[in-house]
Structures are given as C-alpha cells and as structure tokens.
Amino acid sequence: MNINLDKDEKKVETRFSSIFITTFTTIFIAELGDKTQIATLMLSAESGKPIIVFIGSSIALISSSLVGVLIGKWLSNKISPNKFAFFTGLLMIIISIFLAYDIIKTFI
Amino acid sequence: MILSLLLSTFLTIFIAELGDKTQLATLTMSGTSNKPLAVFLGSSTALVFASLVGALAGGSISNFVPEIILKSIASITFFILGIRIFINSFTPNEIDNND
Numbered sequence: 001m002n003i004n005l006d007k008d009e010k011k012v013e014t015r016f017s018s019i020f021i022t023t024f025t026t027i028f029i030a031e032l033g034d035k036t037q038i039a040t041l042m043l044s045a046e047s048g049k050p051i052i053v054f055i056g057s058s059i060a061l062i063s064s065s066l067v068g069v070l071i072g073k074w075l076s077n078k079i080s081p082n083k084f085a086f087f088t089g090l091l092m093i094i095i096s097i098f099l100a101y102d103i104i105k106t107f108i
Numbered sequence: 109m110i111l112s113l114l115l116s117t118f119l120t121i122f123i124a125e126l127g128d129k130t131q132l133a134t135l136t137m138s139g140t141s142n143k144p145l146a147v148f149l150g151s152s153t154a155l156v157f158a159s160l161v162g163a164l165a166g167g168s169i170s171n172f173v174p175e176i177i178l179k180s181i182a183s184i185t186f187f188i189l190g191i192r193i194f195i196n197s198f199t200p201n202e203i204d205n206n207d
Contacts, residue, residue, distance in 0.1 A: 016146045023137050023150030027130050029185050031158035033178040036124045040162040043117050052110055054163035056117030061155035064125040065134050069148045072138030081140070082197045088136035089194030092186050095129050099183035103176055 027065075036061070121159075130155065133186070140193055 031037055036057070044053040076084045125131055130151070138147040 015141075016143055019137070019141050019143045019146040020150040023134070023147045024154045026133055026137070026185055026189060027151045027154035028158055029178075030130050030133060030182045031155055032161075032173075032182075033175050034128070034130065034158075036121050036128065036130075037158055037162040039120055039124055040117075040159050043120065044163045047113055049110070049113060050163045052113050053117050054159060056114040057121040057159045057163065058156045060118045060121035061125060061159055062152045064122055064128075064131055065148060065151040065155060067126070068131040068134030068151070069138040069144050072135035072147075073144050075135070076139035084139050085193050085197030088132075088139060089190050089192075089197055091132060092136060092190030093194060094190075095132065096183045096185075096187035096190060099129075099179050099186065103179050103183065106176065 129182075129186070133189075136189075136193065140196075 040053060040057045043057075044050040047053060134147060134151045137151075138144045141147060
C-alpha cells in the first residue's frame with residue numbers, strides 16, 4: 001500500500017515518457033512502407049526537391065496527427081473510457097487482421 | 109513553384125493520411141491515455157522521421173527490408189496493442205480522482 005503512494009509521484013513522469021515511446025514505436029513501425037511514405041518518396045523523386053517535399057509532408061503529417069489526437073480526446077470525453085477502449089481496441093484488432101490478410105494474400 | 113510544390117505535397121499527404129491506420133492508432137492512444145501531448149509528440153516525431161527516411165534516403169525502407177516483414181511487424185504490433193486495450197476495457201478503470 002505504501003509503495004503505491006511512493007509510486008504516485010513518479011507515475012506522472014514515467015507515464016509521459018512511456019506513452020511517448022509507445023506511440024513513437026507503434027506509429028513509426030506502422031508508417032514504414034505505408035502509402036503516405038511511398039507518396040512522399042514518389043513526390044520527392046518526381047520533383048527533384050526532396051527538402052520541399054519533406055517540409056510539406058511533415059507539416060501534413062503533424063496536422064493529421066493533431067487531428068487524430070483531438071478527435072480521440074473529444075470522443076473519449078463523449079463516451080465512457082471503457083466503451084472507448086472496447087471499440088478502439090476492437091478497431092486495432094481489425095486493422096491487424098486486415099494487415100495479416102494483406103500478407104497472406106500474397107501467398108495465395 | 110516552391111510554394112505550389114509545398115502545397116500539393118501537403119494536400120496529397122494530408123488527404124492520404126485522413127482515416128489511415130496511423131491516424132486511427134493516434135486517435136486510440138490519445139483517447140485511452142490521459143496524456144494527449146505525449147501522444148501528439150510521439151506520433152509527430154515518428155511520422156516526421158518516417159517521412160525523412162522516405163524523402164532523403166532516395167528509397168523507402170521497403171527497398172532494404174521486404175514489405176511482408178514490415179507489414180507483419182505492423183500487424184503484430186497493432187494486434188498486441190489492440191488486445192491490450194480491448195482487455196483493459198473490461199477491467200474497472202482506476203481514474204485518478206485524487207488530483
């Protein structure tokens with residue numbers, strides 16, 4: 001019980017970094033080889049101006065992640081945390097199944 | 109010329125990214141954690157880093173690592189995260205009311 005009290009203060013710090021790292025790894029892995037990365041690559045090769053394309057795509061990606069965060073925050077205020085976790089957890093499992101289907105499809 | 113390229117890149121990527129799996133993952137993590145800033149910073153840096161690889165490496169990572177492997181890793185990551193969040197949704201949540 002006492003341990004919990006001691007941990008409480010640390011929780012806020014460690015949580016920030018652990019959430020940051022979890023988010024970073026997940027998004028980075030999901031983004032590698034994704035269609036937006038391929039679009040960035042193609043635009044960069046086509047125009048011959050990689051830096052401009054990089055700036056443009058970075059701003060777009062930052063805005064889109066801001067949109068995602070804001071919608072997530074807004075939705076979680078609207079419905080109960082458990083319901084939100086239920087549906088988003090289910091959504092992520094469905095996405096993983098679609099990705100797995102994409103992999104299996106190449107073997108059929 | 110530069111401005112139009114900037115704008116067209118922005119629009120292409122922004123529209124392609126709406127409703128994409130990465131945005132849905134960001135949405136999920138921002139809603140299930142109470143640190144939206146951490147999620148925003150984490151996902152922004154990851155996306156910028158991935159885009160840096162795409163724009164400057166002159167080739168996407170999929171040139172070096174087969175796409176199947178990348179997709180498998182993504183699929184497993186999403187599955188683990190999804191299961192974890194899904195299971196958490198059945199446990200009574202301990203909301204920190206103390207502050």
